[in-house]
Amino acid sequence: MTAARATALFDQLASVYDEILPFFTGFGQQHMEWLAPVHGTRVLDLGAGRGALTGAALARGCRVTAVDCAPGMIERISAQYPEIHEARLMDAHQLDLPDNSFDLVCAGFVVHLLDDPAAAAREIRRVLTPGGVFSFSVPGPVEDAPEWEFYSALFREFQPLIPAGEGRLSRPLDAERFLATAGFTGLGRTAIEQRLPVPDADTFWNWGLSHGSRAYIDALPADARTEFEARVRAELSTMDPIVFAAGACLWRGTSPA
Numbered sequence: 001m002t003a004a005r006a007t008a009l010f011d012q013l014a015s016v017y018d019e020i021l022p023f024f025t026g027f028g029q030q031h032m033e034w035l036a037p038v039h040g041t042r043v044l045d046l047g048a049g050r051g052a053l054t055g056a057a058l059a060r061g062c063r064v065t066a067v068d069c070a071p072g073m074i075e076r077i078s079a080q081y082p083e084i085h086e087a088r089l090m091d092a093h094q095l096d097l098p099d100n101s102f103d104l105v106c107a108g109f110v111v112h113l114l115d116d117p118a119a120a121a122r123e124i125r126r127v128l129t130p131g132g133v134f135s136f137s138v139p140g141p142v143e144d145a146p147e148w149e150f151y152s153a154l155f156r157e158f159q160p161l162i163p164a165g166e167g168r169l170s171r172p173l174d175a176e177r178f179l180a181t182a183g184f185t186g187l188g189r190t191a192i193e194q195r196l197p198v199p200d201a202d203t204f205w206n207w208g209l210s211h212g213s214r215a216y217i218d219a220l221p222a223d224a225r226t227e228f229e230a231r232v233r234a235e236l237s238t239m240d241p242i243v244f245a246a247g248a249c250l251w252r253g254t255s256p257a
């Protein structure tokens with residue numbers, strides 16, 4: 001069910017996704033710097049979105065295949081990156097790609113959205129060459145930014161108002177266990193952060209409507225949504241300037257030879 005919801009949501013958001021603040025682009029660049037693939041590396045960007053990781057990998061001279069379940073994302077990534085090897089509509093759980101065909105599979109903010117991460121991991125193992133690397137990002141904590149604790153606290157506070165089966169697309173993921181159970185070895189992780197200047201409260205609110213949190217906001221009953229927005233704007237009104245602090249955790253593992 002989540003796969004259908006994810007496809008519909010991200011297809012609807014494709015024209016604005018990562019356009020309002022360069023949130024995913026910034027994390028994608030840091031992620032690719034951490035992986036540091038050499039020129040010519042065969043990269044699969046799984047759940048590529050608008051190409052945060054694709055763009056960073058192409059800039060390093062990699063040969064990139066991007067796949068996503070949302071047609072709007074694939075149309076835009078093809079148009080934005082004509083140098084891409086392939087951009088194809090595909091479900092991460094069932095990859096229409098040959099065995100042993102990639103040196104690196106990367107997934108930015110995708111694995112925790114999947115219905116069956118273990119099934120996707122089996123497909124990733126299949127398409128990776130022995131000794132190839134799988135790496136993914138998930139949202140993570142940010143240091144020294146107490147002024148932003150209100151944002152996740154609000155999401156927790158309003159969660160009980162959302163009808164069962166609606167709202168967030170993400171699920172809890174034990175990343176280390178997920179990688180180890182799927183048979184990846186030599187596991188590594190690192191934490192990264194961004195500080196993004198935000199011109200005004202409207203920009204921040206519109207950013208929240210332009211990515212996965214839109215599913216949560218749209219699932220709030222009308223009066224709760226009005227209150228949620230008012231509470232966000234009230235907190236932002238105390239900040240001058242507004243500088244959004246956000247964190248992510250990067251994981252990697254190697255496919256055994």
Ligand SMILES: C[S@@+](CC[C@H](N)C(=O)[O-])C[C@H]1O[C@@H](n2cnc3c(N)ncnc32)[C@H](O)[C@@H]1O
Pocket residue numbers: 003006007010011018024025028046047048049050051052053067068069070073090091092093107108109110113114115211212
């Ligand atoms: C939060 S966005 C991340 C996009 C991009 N990786 C980035 O870092 O900006 C999640 C993306 O995963 C895609 N996605 C979600 N479930 C998927 C699935 N089962 N198969 C393929 N793509 C999927 C969505 O369409 C969306 O583009």
